[in-house]
């Protein structure tokens with residue numbers, strides 16, 4: 001498949017972990033949207049194009065072993081938070097998703113990362129962890145609880161990261177509601193951002209999908225095609241924007257951020 005290598009081989013490019021969607025994808029959880037039929041073959045094509053876009057942007061794309069019994073495994077970001085050379089394996093808030101973590105652990109160990117864990121009664125989903133400017137904002141109220149935030153803070157203390165809990169009640173994850181541009185501006189879909197004041201710089205975007213940006217290079221953003229007006233506005237501000245259609249994955253409340261875990265430096 002274009003752009004994807006399975007075993008990690010030594011190289012200087014930063015690594016992006018991805019996990020291919022399995023045959024049970026259409027059974028994935030939905031919380032804030034109505035369930036609609038998912039075309040699994042089309043989702044696989046869209047995922048391949050997403051992985052290809054990361055590769056084209058300079059990332060070494062490494063596949064986590066498939067987890068065919070876990071419908072939501074493609075949303076690999078939720079199973080691990082990688083900071084420097086440390087991989088914090090999560091304890092997903094949805095019990096249905098906890099079996100996803102074992103394969104992700106093997107992948108991060110294979111990359112040479114150190115491993116820490118979130119333990120019961122803590123819960124944490126990677127999609128709730130928004131890092132920008134030395135702070136990790138962690139969404140609490142959906143899949144992540146306060147104990148999970150405290151445990152993450154302990155794990156990230158060695159990096160000098162400030163951890164701040166923020167409420168999430170209107171979206172699945174914090175990063176379903178907002179993400180950050182390279183300059184630290186948090187961009188969000190207003191109707192689902194609980195506390196805009198939590199961020200030093202915050203801006204509304206005109207489309208829900210516009211709240212999801214992955215910074216894949218200097219000034220280079222990866223976004224979904226579902227937010228063309230936001231993409232145009234970011235381009236007019238000097239960003240390069242690559243757009244990918246992830247429509248089948250959006251039906252399961254997925255977004256561009258949750259389909260990969262970016263490992264910048266560290267590990268090997």
Ligand SMILES: NC(=O)NCCC[C@H](N)C(=O)O
Pocket residue numbers: 028029030031072075077078094097126127128172173175176252253254255257258
């Ligand atoms: N970080 C994310 O936004 N992950 C999306 C997870 C979607 C999945 N259907 C779930 O409900 O867990």
